[in-house]
Amino acid sequence: MIDIYEKITSKKETISVVGLGYVGMPIAVAFAKKVNVIGFDLNIDKIQLYKKGIDPTKEVGNSEIKKTNVEFTSNPLDLKKAKFHIVAVPTPINTDHTPDLSPIKLASEIVGQNLVRGSIVVFESTVYPGVTEEVCIPILEKESGLKCGLDFKVGYSPERINPGDKEHKLENIVKVISGIDEESSNIIKRIYELVVDVGVYKAPTIKVAEAAKVIENSQRDINIAFMNELSIIFGKMGIDTKEVLKAASTKWNFLNFNPGLVGGHCIGVDPYYLTYKAEQFGYHSQVILAGRRINDEMGKVIAENAIKLMIKNGKDVSKAKIGIFGFTFKENCPDTRNTKVIDIVNELKEYMIDVLVFDPEADQSEAKNIYGIELCNENQMFDLDLIIVAVNHEFFVNKSNEYWFEKLKGKNIIMDVKGILNKETMEQNKVAYWRL
Template sequence: MNLYEEILNKREKISLIGLGYVGMPLAVAFAKKVDVIGFDLNKQKIEQYKKGIDPTNEVGHYAIQNTKVEFTSDVNKLREAKFHIVAVPTPINADKTPDLNPVVNASSIIGRNLSKGSIVVFESTVYPGVTEDVCIPILEKESGLKCGLDFKVGYSPERINPGDKVHRLENIKKIVSGIDEESLDVIAKVYELVIEVGVHRAGSIKVAEAAKVVENSQRDINIAFMNELAMVFDRMGIDTYEVIEAMNTKWNALRFYPGLVGGHCIGVDPYYFLYEAEKLGYHSQIILSGRKINDGLGAFVADAIIKKLILANKIVTQAKVVILGLTFKENCSDIRNSKVEDIINRLKEFCIDPIVVDPLADKMDVKHEYGIDLVPLNAINDADCLVFAVAHDEFKQITMEQIDGFFRDCPNEEKVIIDVKSILNKSAIEEKSISYWRL
């Protein structure tokens, strides 16, 4: 009987290492079919899960309260599992180089608790070669076992889209790979337990690693193109959104829109690819250029705010600016690598300390990560400028009457609205003679 059958018959367990936006939904899904150990070093997070609280809002409190996942921060519990899935974050350092510490630490922990016959699958985004050249040696050193003989390794890039209620874990095809055909077959069958649309068996681990960084780099480049167009059209006095809507009437339009590009995937993964390419002597032109454009968009938006304030006869250093949204994307509580921070930092150069509102972000996380005290939406008043930075559904439902209530008592011509994601009714705002700008 192979490991897949042992897991299916609940003679062996699956462990999920890293219970964030990727690992936790995966653990909950597997727990509907097999025995699962959910491990995370963050004891506070584990306590929340044990209390039935979903801090990520990915599956909801009800799912957490009714799951059979055994949540733990005890590394010794990993010894009870033989199929390990690593879903820890892989951020970048300040100099834009890969920070492999989370995946290295996870490999060490697993290695110290690894038993013969086990399979370890990495989901964390890495550049091609990390699984075999970095992770396997650590697993072998810590366990004293030999990869390919005593245990097997695979790679299956995470494709969960945080905050997306349409493209979910079960209906996104999963790329799987293994160190050999035997491990690939087991890994594929295990994932097919929860992936309803099936899996794609990659030819090698490196192919699977590359596929992940390339799919996000491709999206990054396309958004960078739209962001560059937005910057040029702004100088031309042309509405970018109207141009895109006209362009999208053609069947083969790609339907990308300009916007801030942050988060743990698109804003990070290209740097992993660039890092390895540089090591091999290739200096990227397109990918690096796209990253520079997207990394500079926050400052561009902030400069647009300053210009609009000046044109509205505001004293910039005394202006009250309110930013609506801090998470890296709409309808998601994830604040990692949020490019709204770039807008805030640029405004601070002009002595503006903006007020920030985000009903989805965790107040304590925001305070710890950015040093910002979030303010509730109903506390906003006397604003000179409203910046709609993130397209949360809650912000889309704000009425013109509410918007009027957010501003200080002054002529409409002195009120400024910045609509980064084009979620407001441009005509309705301009009819009231409010100064309006959108990306």
């Protein structure tokens, strides 16, 4: 197996990437610049788009997709041509906040059914410590009839790609890797070094690598939860949270976090994977779950403040029309998975309020299929009683004040969740302005 690196770099062997979403696609494209790559996804429609040079994720861009040498396929049998498999499928949660391992189990079955002797399988999906060795390896062995450690090797390398982030990309983010033994770790490290310019860190065990990933997002989640709790407290006191943070940040060791909606398929999900595993060991999380509860409530907090603002400013809530600008889980990407903006929409609809949602970046079909939301076009966003700027897309950040004023009627009320507008300017224009 030691020569698998040489065979891959000489293009005598092939790498496969299983799962071509926001994580898998950039990996496939990056490796395809150096070696032979098969890009596999069960979504036939997505594969057809890639073959036409269209990038629905917007992570790589149409121009890169058009010129890439990735062999796109939805045929599992094509995986037999690869000796190094990278599995980058999502790991969501169920409605009861327990891990949903069905995507990674299915991916393991598919890879196992097409696994050839002498292969290496590397999982990139975020999981709790133990999933790779306790869940994935048994499936690979069962489906392939091969023995891990003897006939094939397995590793883990947590994805760190940040969707929509054009600065922190695969090439300039340190890659953590680990294999089931020293030989596999060394091969995996060398292969990832082909595309990661800033270095690869070799963790001592797969469980350490799994744990490192799951705490990265848990740490961010807890810090944002603290900011959200502060925003609730200061809101009741009539103090501007952003001004408080601006003052506090003058100290050298103050951590730069801001309040906001915490959704997506990482920060809003990963902590539940860790606390689920902790409970299997008899430990019930206190800090992590407390942070999750606060962050999960922020959509309701924003909606309740919208009602209070309208009543305070003489609006008839029962006849109100509210425009929400932004629906994705974060800025500058089309991904709506686990967006917390839907919580604002649902809370407002409890009051029988007419809610319009516009997002220039969002995947409209995804919004419709997952949430039943018909996204509006920009021209429909007018004559609004209240505006909620929910996502700080560059499209919104670059708009003039007049853009927002023209969409309102009567008493101007703007809720600026991400604080992209100038508070003083809003107040000078007699806008009832609120921000987290």
